[in-house]
Amino acid sequence: MFVEAFAVSTALVAIGEIGDKTQLLSFALAQRYRSPWPIMAGVLLATLLNHALSAWLGNLLAGLIDPRWLTGLLGVSFILLGLWMLIPDKDEELGNGHRFGPFVAAFVLFFIAEIGDKTQLATIALAARFPEGFMAVVTGSALGMMLANIPVIWLGARLISKRGELWAHRISAGLFVLFGAITLLALVW
Numbered sequence: 179m180f181v182e183a184f185a186v187s188t189a190l191v192a193i194g195e196i197g198d199k200t201q202l203l204s205f206a207l208a209q210r211y212r213s214p215w216p217i218m219a220g221v222l223l224a225t226l227l228n229h230a231l232s233a234w235l236g237n238l239l240a241g242l243i244d245p246r247w248l249t250g251l252l253g254v255s256f257i258l259l260g261l262w263m264l265i266p267d268k269d270e271e272l273g274n275g276h277r278f279g280p281f282v283a284a285f286v287l288f289f290i291a292e293i294g295d296k297t298q299l300a301t302i303a304l305a306a307r308f309p310e311g312f313m314a315v316v317t318g319s320a321l322g323m324m325l326a327n328i329p330v331i332w333l334g335a336r337l338i339s340k341r342g343e344l345w346a347h348r349i350s351a352g353l354f355v356l357f358g359a360i361t362l363l364a365l366v367w
Contacts, residue, residue: 187318195326204330211280220284227324228252228292236305252307253361260354
């Protein structure tokens with residue numbers, strides 16, 4: 179169960195982050211501070227804290243809802259998250275971060291940016307689906323977040339373009355819908 183929860187959490191969060199506002203935030207922080215290691219550390223710590231709280235909430239829900247309903251809820255939520263991903267993120271002003279160093283700026287801004295984000299909601303759903311896999315979901319979702327953001331931090335502007343962002347949203351949305359459909363089909367097989 180640990181391996182499944184870890185692998186699913188890693189894959190879904192990494193896919194869900196493609197073209198997300200947090201990748202744009204990673205890019206902006208990398209451009210501003212040009213210090214990738216403290217930025218990555220801030221992103222990692224913010225993600226671990228945010229997703230641990232999300233997984234805790236998911237585990238709480240797991241004790242209240244029948245497992246078959248949770249699987250159905252997970253499948254439907256992935257489809258809805260995929261459709262949500264087709265709606266472009268609005269440019270949100272998350273603060274300029276000039277007063278703080280790269281670690282503090284990345285930690286605070288990432289924690290705020292993840293509140294109510296689709297990957298946070300996916301983490302809640304995954305923890306509800308895998309209630310005995312709390313650590314697997316938290317570490318998997320954090321790894322997925324880092325897999326999606328480390329290249330953006332390191333490569334910066336060369337990876338970001340409006341056209342690339344649009345296709346990244348479309349592809350990751352399609353994958354979320356596909357995973358949701360597979361999850362729902364597993365209920366009837």
